[in-house]
Amino acid sequence: MADTIKLLLAEDEAALGLIIKESLETRDFDVVLCEDGVKALEKYQTESPDVLVLDVMMPKKDGFTLAKEIRAVDDTIPIIFLTAKSQTTDVVEGFSIGGNDYLKKPFSMEELIVRVHNLLHRSKLQKQTEVISLGDFTFDFPKQILSYKNENTVQLTHREAHLLFHLIKNKNRVLDRSLILNKLWGTDDFFSARSMDVFITKLRKKLKQDSRIQIINVRGYGYKLTL
Numbered sequence: 001m002a003d004t005i006k007l008l009l010a011e012d013e014a015a016l017g018l019i020i021k022e023s024l025e026t027r028d029f030d031v032v033l034c035e036d037g038v039k040a041l042e043k044y045q046t047e048s049p050d051v052l053v054l055d056v057m058m059p060k061k062d063g064f065t066l067a068k069e070i071r072a073v074d075d076t077i078p079i080i081f082l083t084a085k086s087q088t089t090d091v092v093e094g095f096s097i098g099g100n101d102y103l104k105k106p107f108s109m110e111e112l113i114v115r116v117h118n119l120l121h122r123s124k125l126q127k128q129t130e131v132i133s134l135g136d137f138t139f140d141f142p143k144q145i146l147s148y149k150n151e152n153t154v155q156l157t158h159r160e161a162h163l164l165f166h167l168i169k170n171k172n173r174v175l176d177r178s179l180i181l182n183k184l185w186g187t188d189d190f191f192s193a194r195s196m197d198v199f200i201t202k203l204r205k206k207l208k209q210d211s212r213i214q215i216i217n218v219r220g221y222g223y224k225l226t227l
Contacts (some may be wrong), residue, residue: 051120178222
């Protein structure tokens with residue numbers, strides 16, 4: 001991207017935070033570093049960052065709590081969690097409260113940078129996309145809202161919205177499981193695959209009012225949305 005990316009980094013390990021900050025700044029990022037969640041929230045409100053990179057385990061306010069508070073007022077800014085945890089439940093919780101991606105420590109700077117650029121690209125795409133019709137539903141991708149017969153509305157999480165968008169764009173065709181995992185999760189490992197299964201189940205429940213819409217599991221390949 002030609003423009004400088006302002007990144008808010010919340011990391012309580014001072015040495016690691018400084019390494020990440022300096023590494024990103026050599027690659028033309030503008031990095032605001034905070035060592036706890038309280039300071040990070042203050043900087044979010046005053047600095048207007050383009051993307052957030054939040055450590056999960058922090059003093060005063062942990063990354064999940066911080067993300068919940070930010071998502072209450074901002075449902076579009078990309079959020080990446082940094083975590084030493086690898087439990088599926090932790091990963092799913094991070095996505096369910098509005099996280100867009102996660103990196104397990106240790107990680108490479110190149111991987112972090114690629115994920116930041118991918119999220120910002122998807123965010124730009126989201127803002128440009130029009131409202132989509134799907135049976136008796138309308139799907140406002142930019143606002144992440146799913147409406148049934150233009151009356152009953154449901155607010156989707158960022159991850160649900162992007163997954164549904166790709167299913168719709170590939171309607172009646174198999175959406176390759178590995179490709180979509182790498183595109184939306186950044187990896188096709190076991191934990192990401194389990195997380196994707198959870199999100200598919202959530203989407204099925206939200207679309208059940210129109211019985212014509214089905215999300216079919218094509219074993220060994222991926223998923224197919226049919227109508």
